[in-house]
Amino acid sequence: MQDDDGGRYHDLHPGWDENPIGLERAASLIRTYEVQFVPGLLxxxxxxxxxxxxxxxxAREVDRRVALCVRRQALLTAPGGPTLWAVVDEAALRRPIGGSEISRAQLDHLIALSERPHVKVQVAPFHFAGHAAAGGPFTILRFPGRDVPDVVHLEQLSGALYLDEPSDVEQYRQVMDRLCAQIEPLDRTRAILRAIRAEL
Structure with a gap:
């Protein structure tokens, strides 16, 4: 995988057939569901x-991976960038990654991002005992134009798996649609995030 920096992040995504940053930048819509952590783009x-x-x-490896994460996020403010629709499980929001101060700052960041027109954040709260996406985290990338199929991204320990068969993509799309319909609506997001923050 080559990227704008001469492939210096190639080894961070072994097995990926495409430039992950390039795929995200080319997308018109990114829909993602996360269970354990806040999505990397956020x-x-x-x-x-x-x-x-x-x-x-x-430490150097950590620095490189954080730099890649920050670099990916540039698409959220790029002209003509994609819409990001992230569904985050409440467990990920309450897990004290890095301690309470970092967790509170992360929630503040999510609240601010959710006010941007191209960023949507939805919460899957604990009181929904089960929902359509119980199988685990996934991301659906949609691209402009009819000639480029949607892609489902499943991250794994040693790399990532991309699915582009129409039947696979449609299955994940239906799961995402059901999930978004079952959980708290978008207009409740900031109130939920503030409530969780107040408890940390």
């Missing part, structure tokens, strides 16, 4: 660092 640098330290001890 993480503060401190939160991203705390998440990365869970599985990496080398």
């Amino acid at each position: 993480q503060t640098p401190d939160y991203a660092r705390a998440v990365t330290r869970l599985s990496h001890d080398d």
Whole structure:
């Protein structure tokens, strides 16, 4: 994988057939569901660092991975960038990654991002005992133009899996649609985030 920086992040995504940053930038809509962590595109640098330290001890490696996370987020403010619709499980929002201060700052960041016109954040709260996306986290990337099929991204420990068969994509799209219909509506997001923040 080559990118604008001469491929310096190639080894961070072994097995990916395409430039993940390029795919996100090319998308017109990114829909993602996360269970354990705040989605990478919405993480503060401190939160991203705390998440990365869970599985990496080398300081330089942590710095590189955080830099990649921050670089990916540039698409949220780029002219003509994609719409991001993120569904985050309440467990991820309450998990004290990096400690209470970092968690509160992360929630403040989510509240601010949710006010942007191209960023939608929805919460899957605990009181919904089960929902359509119980199988785990996933991301659907939609691209402009009819010639480019939607892609489902499933992140794994040693890389990532991309699904572009229409039947697979449609299954995940239906799951995402049902999930968004079952959980708290978008206009409740900021109140939920503030309530969680107040309890940390």
